[in-house]
Amino acid sequence: MNKKPITVTQPSLPPLDEFIPYLESIWEDKWLTNNGKFNRELEAELERFLGVEHLALCSNGTLALMLALKALDVRGEVITTPFSFVATSHSLLWVGAVPVFCDIEDKTYNIDPEKIEALITERTTAILPVHVYGNPCDDERIGKIAQRHGLKVIYDAAHAFHVKKDGRSILTRGDLSVLSFHATKVFNTFEGGAVVCHTEEMKQKVKDLKNFGIRGETTVVSAGMNAKMNEVQAAMGLAQLKYLEQNIAKRRAVADHYHELLDGLPGITLPAERADVSGNYSYFPILIDGSCGPSRDAAYDLLKRHDILSRKYFYPLITHFPMYAGLPSASAEKLPVAERIAAQVLCLPVYPGLSRAHVEKICRLLREGEK
Ligand SMILES: *Cc1c(COP(=O)(O)O)cnc(C)c1O
Secondary structure: OOOOOOOOOOOOOOHHHHHHHHHHHHHHOOOOOOHHHHHHHHHHHHHHHOOOEEEEEEEEHHHHHHHHHHHHHOOOOEEEEEOOHHHHHHHHHHHEEEEEEOOOOOOOOOOOOHHOOOOOOOOOOEEOEEHHOOOOOOHHHHHHHHHHHOOOOEOOOOOOOOOOOOOEEEHHOEEEEEEEEOOOOOOOOOOOOOEOOHHHHHHHHHHHEEEEEEEOOEEEOOOOOOOOHHHHHHHHHHHHHHHHHHHHHHHHHHHHHHHHOOOOOOOEEOOOOOOOOOOOOOOOOEEEEOOOOOOHHHHHHHHHOOOOEEEOOOOOOOHHHHHHOOOOOHOOOOHHHHHHHHEEEHHHHHHOOOOOHHHHHHHHHHHHOOO
16 A cells, blocks of 8 residues: 655645646647736736735746845845745845845744844845745834835745735735745745736836846846746646635634644644734644653654654754855854754644644644654
8 A cells, every 4th residue: 555645735736627728728829938918817816816016927936036136236245034945045145145144033933123233234235034934024123124224125925925914915015025836835836936016117127137138129128037937837827826715714724723633732832823914824833842742853753654744844944054054144153043943843734635634643643642
């Protein structure tokens, strides 16, 4: 018997028969990329769905991050978080900027506004926070600091699709926000991403940058690259968007079930529910401090022996990778909260099709161990 393991996530796919007509249309039109009709349609649909304006689609989230940094002419030092997927910092290296790592808050796991100002130098040009696990950053305080010091703010919102704070999309905060539509994210276009701008001028700049800087047949306005979304990706987005609300509702049911079964278990911290936030339930990160049971690593191994593949996101911290480890801001003593969270965090499986029985099994293993 070859049982498939339970993975931390599973890509959402629309019914195949709903995707085929899009492909037929692409074959009919023979328009495969370069701002085709599905690109334009998806931009409009996403703007409406997310409650934003001036969204520019890109081929993936990492290129979207790089375009956002380029569009704002970010250089010098950029204050960012070590507790993220490595693409956050890599995008800075790719535009020739130096990441300066700031410690995180122990409740949201996001960059700690309290600790940002001490890291600002005359070379600092921007702040690159991440709404990690879709948990909104303290954008008000970050915005005030940025204003005081004349810094740009680019939010890596790869986890924050459809997340709202105080009833408003968090993608409206900062100078720019960047989304990822990678296969493993809440909303996917196989690969894909977007830059959310606040003005049509900025969107035009990003549009230029994602298409070699080409404005017209004989006009090139910037040293752009190729980061365009193709029509098959955009079609996938359109087919997928119809299922998004129900997918998030199913994820929420999984999260509620975890809360119900794990609440009060000593040594375990569950993700905080926030009254001002409507989340997307893309991750279910718990902290395991090992004080009353197995350590995080032991829990990970235990689940794995039962074919349940949780993930230690985001361990190791970005600052542990060799291209960052030598930076002065990367030393562990300066990032005590990030180091502790990375050592304790475990992301449990959550996706729309995860059964109640599987959630029960996962929680039983965490509660009772190998019995
Ligand atoms: C997924 C992710 C990215 C990169 O997006 P891609 O679309 O995979 O290039 C960037 N930042 C964070 C926090 C991510 O989780």
